[in-house]
Amino acid sequence: MSLRTVPTTPFPGQKPGTSGLRKQVKVFQQPHYLENFVQSIFDVLEGSAGQTLVIGGDGRYYNREAIQIILKMAAANGIGQVLLGQGGILSTPAVSCLIRKYGAYGGIILSASHNPGGPEGDFGIKYNIGNGGPAPETVTEAIYARTQTLDRYCILDAPDIDLDRLGEQRLGSLAVRVIDPVADYLGLMQRLFDFDQIRDYLASGIRIVFDAMHAVTGPYARAILQGSLGAPQSSVLNGVPLPDFGGGHPDPNLVYARELVELLFGEDGPDFGAASDGDGDRNMILGRKFYVTPSDSLAVLAANAQQVPGYREGLAGIARSMPTSQAADRVAVQLGIPCYETPTGWKFFGNLLDAGKVTLCGEESFGTGSNHLREKDGLWAVLFWLNILAVRRQTVQQIVEEHWRTYGRNVYSRHDYEGLDTTVAQELMENLRRSLPGLVGQSYGSQTVAYADDFSYTDPVDGSTSSHQGIRIGFENGSRIVYRLSGTGTQGATLRVYLEQFEPDPAKQGLDPQIALAGQIQLADHLAQIRARTGRQQADVIT
Ligand code: VG1
Ligand code: CO
Numbered sequence: 001m002s003l004r005t006v007p008t009t010p011f012p013g014q015k016p017g018t019s020g021l022r023k024q025v026k027v028f029q030q031p032h033y034l035e036n037f038v039q040s041i042f043d044v045l046e047g048s049a050g051q052t053l054v055i056g057g058d059g060r061y062y063n064r065e066a067i068q069i070i071l072k073m074a075a076a077n078g079i080g081q082v083l084l085g086q087g088g089i090l091s092t093p094a095v096s097c098l099i100r101k102y103g104a105y106g107g108i109i110l111s112a113s114h115n116p117g118g119p120e121g122d123f124g125i126k127y128n129i130g131n132g133g134p135a136p137e138t139v140t141e142a143i144y145a146r147t148q149t150l151d152r153y154c155i156l157d158a159p160d161i162d163l164d165r166l167g168e169q170r171l172g173s174l175a176v177r178v179i180d181p182v183a184d185y186l187g188l189m190q191r192l193f194d195f196d197q198i199r200d201y202l203a204s205g206i207r208i209v210f211d212a213m214h215a216v217t218g219p220y221a222r223a224i225l226q227g228s229l230g231a232p233q234s235s236v237l238n239g240v241p242l243p244d245f246g247g248g249h250p251d252p253n254l255v256y257a258r259e260l261v262e263l264l265f266g267e268d269g270p271d272f273g274a275a276s277d278g279d280g281d282r283n284m285i286l287g288r289k290f291y292v293t294p295s296d297s298l299a300v301l302a303a304n305a306q307q308v309p310g311y312r313e314g315l316a317g318i319a320r321s322m323p324t325s326q327a328a329d330r331v332a333v334q335l336g337i338p339c340y341e342t343p344t345g346w347k348f349f350g351n352l353l354d355a356g357k358v359t360l361c362g363e364e365s366f367g368t369g370s371n372h373l374r375e376k377d378g379l380w381a382v383l384f385w386l387n388i389l390a391v392r393r394q395t396v397q398q399i400v401e402e403h404w405r406t407y408g409r410n411v412y413s414r415h416d417y418e419g420l421d422t423t424v425a426q427e428l429m430e431n432l433r434r435s436l437p438g439l440v441g442q443s444y445g446s447q448t449v450a451y452a453d454d455f456s457y458t459d460p461v462d463g464s465t466s467s468h469q470g471i472r473i474g475f476e477n478g479s480r481i482v483y484r485l486s487g488t489g490t491q492g493a494t495l496r497v498y499l500e501q502f503e504p505d506p507a508k509q510g511l512d513p514q515i516a517l518a519g520q521i522q523l524a525d526h527l528a529q530i531r532a533r534t535g536r537q538q539a540d541v542i543t
Pocket of ligand 2: 092113114277278279280281282
């Protein structure tokens with residue numbers, strides 16, 4: 001085994017987005033591309049010599065190859081120990097759990113999350129810090145800056161590690177410990193939820209289906225739902241992780257989780273359905289013939305948290321990303337606790353959780369989590385729901401409708417326009433930004449604009465400011481239209497339009513959101529000239 005220093009030159013565009021660096025597999029496969037980024041991570045980590053890193057990925061194409069490279073680079077860069085998920089598999093929440101449990105210095109997650117995989121698909125890499133959460137912007141900016149000046153990387157010339165053999169192997173001075181990807185995570189879930197109660201509930205004839213979408217949650221769902229909670233074999237769909245996710249799009253929403261949606265909305269469907277994404281941090285919750293909007297899911301979990309063992313003592317506060325509906329804010333008011341509004345992406349929740357300011361966090365993009373770790377957590381949300389259902393013994397639909405009657409309904413929808421020409425999308429946003437000062441006070445139908453701005457966030461813990469986090473147009477009646485460009489896509493630009501309207505009248509709360517929001521949808525197009533500028537007549541994905 002010998003240590004090799006390889007001369008290299010910078011690649012443009014190695015800038016982490018909303019959640020790590022995501023590019024097409026082909027981009028990552030270029031010689032030195034992955035190595036440059038990984039070396040830049042090691043170069044900005046101070047005091048990592050001899051420390052422990054957690055490494056694993058969502059099993060997508062190029063996962064195993066990338067892990068071999070990263071292990072040899074970790075060895076060459078003086079890391080002391082790596083905890084590696086068996087087969088190179090670890091869900092994003094499991095990485096967060098392991099970093100925290102074993103006091104690791106940080107972790108590297110190989111995933112492009114909900115983006116498709118396979119040789120023609122996407123790959124990604126994210127760095128998590130010692131609190132178990134995504135690296136904050138100060139760290140991702142430093143990594144990016146380093147990629148632009150890098151002129152060498154260090155790697156150990158050594159044979160590959162056997163990724164599937166549990167136990168310790170060595171790469172020079174680095175100890176690689178291959179561990180069961182599920183055990184520690186399962187232990188944490190057992191401490192938070194009442195597994196006995198959920199098991200009894202499931203045994204009472206309740207039928208559940210979890211769609212792992214051929215992504216990382218398969219082994220977790222089988223061990224937890226079937227192994228520990230006694231759900232039958234049929235309760236986990238697409239439970240084997242595949243490098244190309246079976247050709248699917250591992251994004252748990254009404255469009256991409258069609259198989260599950262058809263089951264739940266079909267005749268004699270199951271009582272409860274759920275799905276997770278590529279790396280296991282997202283969740284979609286369904287009842288029989290009923291879809292729970294992620295923003296509502298966060299609000300329902302908050303309102304019912306004290307029925308669940310891990311949250312009996314109540315919540316310190318709630319945080320939601322700016323585009324997420326204000327349903328959780330209403331619960332926070334009732335509970336007399338603060339509700340924070342952060343930019344999109346989990347990295348902004350870490351400081352609030354570390355400071356004990358919030359207990360629950362959520363995003364409209366099917367992400368919910370809590371202070372149990374520092375990532376959003378798909379299966380955790382599923383277990384949270386099952387625990388609430390086991391206590392309340394009502395249907396998902398009854399619970400959500402009762403919630404609306406109590407708090408009012410924040411009718412909500414997100415419209416995504418995917419694969420737009422980047423210049424067209426940027427001009428659309430620029431133009432809209434320029435029009436903001438003139439919008440305040442304008443009336444459209446019965447609505448008057450109360451504020452129109454480009455969201456800027458100052459972290460209440462460390463005082464750092466993040467600007468240009470999305471355009472918000474808020475109306476005096478509480479309705480909102482939010483526009484932002486995605487920071488996770490790899491081809492062209494994706495415009496996300498978030499629509500929200502408050503409906504206090506129970507008689508009108510059952511209306512299909514697309515119908516209830518029709519006026520808002522039209523206004524969103526009018527204000528940003530979406531159809532005229534993009535040539536698109538409608539959104540590609542509506543959630
Ligand atoms: C999207 C979601 C955002 C989420 C991010 C990462 O980002 O909107 O809420 O945190 O994906 O999720 P963007 O920039 O494309 O809107 V995951 O599960 O893909 O790591
Ligand atoms: Co994800």
